[in-house]
Structure formats: structure tokens, C-alpha cells
Amino acid sequence: MINIKFICAAMLVWMLGGCQIINSVTDGSDNYLALKIHRWSDKDVCWGIKQNYGHQTMAALKIQISTRRLDCSVIEATKKVEETPEQREKRINEAIQLLNSAAQISSPTYNKPSTPGVGIVCHLAGQSRSGLYKNCAYNCVSGTVYRTMSSTDICPLSVNQ
Numbered sequence: 001m002i003n004i005k006f007i008c009a010a011m012l013v014w015m016l017g018g019c020q021i022i023n024s025v026t027d028g029s030d031n032y033l034a035l036k037i038h039r040w041s042d043k044d045v046c047w048g049i050k051q052n053y054g055h056q057t058m059a060a061l062k063i064q065i066s067t068r069r070l071d072c073s074v075i076e077a078t079k080k081v082e083e084t085p086e087q088r089e090k091r092i093n094e095a096i097q098l099l100n101s102a103a104q105i106s107s108p109t110y111n112k113p114s115t116p117g118v119g120i121v122c123h124l125a126g127q128s129r130s131g132l133y134k135n136c137a138y139n140c141v142s143g144t145v146y147r148t149m150s151s152t153d154i155c156p157l158s159v160n161q
Contacts, residue, residue, distance in 0.1 A: 030054030037064055046072035097130035100146065120161040127155045 034056040040048065049061045049072065065072065083091075122138035122145050129135075129151050136147045136155035145161055 030056045033057045034060040037061060040064070042068060042070055043075055046070060046075045093128050094130060097128045097133075097135050100135055101130045101133045101148070122159050122161050124155055124157050 030053065033053065037045065037048070037057065037060040045061055045064045045068070049058070049065065053061070064070075120141055122140035125137045125139045125144065127134060127136045132151055134149050134151045134153060134155065136149065138145045138147070138159055138161075140161050142161065145159070147155070147159060149155070
């Protein structure tokens with residue numbers, strides 16, 4: 001009977017001592033994290049306040065929100081919207097056409113081939129609009145030929161090079 005009481009008492013001391021060790025380890029890591037919060041970005045601070053950190057870390061987060069005068073609802077609402085491949089391609093094509101238009105502004109060639117006529121037929125490969133101009137791309141034997149026209153005009157299905 002004495003052995004069982006001794007074993008129970010030893011286990012109780014061991015368990016309480018183990019809990020104290022775990023508490024001291026978690027308090028130490030909480031203290032370490034709390035000291036590093038001043039380096040966090042505003043977005044990370046707002047994210048951290050929703051987490052289940054220790055008392056010191058949560059207090060440090062609240063101080064940072066107050067000191068920086070953060071409105072976490074606004075920061076969370078400004079999440080970056082991912083661009084679809086189609087949107088990216090459209091944005092890149094618009095930029096290319098804008099550059100093409102800028103290069104042709106000094107001498108626009110409305111409804112005229114950009115290269116002198118040689119008698120080779122070129123077929124419409126694509127078109128894009130940029131501001132007041134429309135660029136028509138044609139596939140030719142010698143490569144791609146571009147024609148710049150008014151954005152209200154329709155690109156001809158074929159042109160002579």
C-alpha cells in the first residue's frame with residue numbers, strides 16, 4: 001500500500017514538474033516572438049492578431065496595431081487579385097500595341113501597307129486596338145507585316161505587299 005502511495009505521489013510531482021517545464025518553454029518562445037513583432041509587416045501584424053499566440057505576443061501585437069494605427073479590416077480587404085493568363089496576355093498585347101502606336105504616331109499610315117506593294121498577298125493574322133489606332137497584323141512570305149489604321153476601320157482580310 002505504501003508503494004502505491006509513493007508511486008502516485010512521485011507521478012504527481014513528475015506531472016506537475018513536467019507541466020512547469022512545458023510552461024517555461026512556451027513562455028520563453030512567446031517572449032522571443034513578442035520581441036520580434038516590431039519587425040513584422042502591417043499585413044503580418046493583422047494576420048497575427050487572429051492567431052492563438054501567448055499573452056506576451058498578443059499584447060505586443062495589440063501595441064503594434066495601436067502604435068502603427070492599423071485598420072486591419074482595410075489591410076485584409078486589399079488582397080492582391082490574381083491575374084488570369086488571358087488578362088495577362090491582353091495586358092501585354094495592349095502594351096505592345098501602345099509601343100507600336102507610339103512608334104507610328106509621327107507618320108501614321110492609315111489604310112496603307114507599311115511596306116511598299118510588291119504583289120505578294122498577305123492574309124490577316126490578327127488585330128488589336130490601342131487608343132485611336134488599330135494595328136492589323138498580316139502573315140506574309142517575308143514575315144509579319146503591320147498596318148496601322150483608325151480604330152473605327154475594319155482590317156482587310158488580305159493586303160498586297
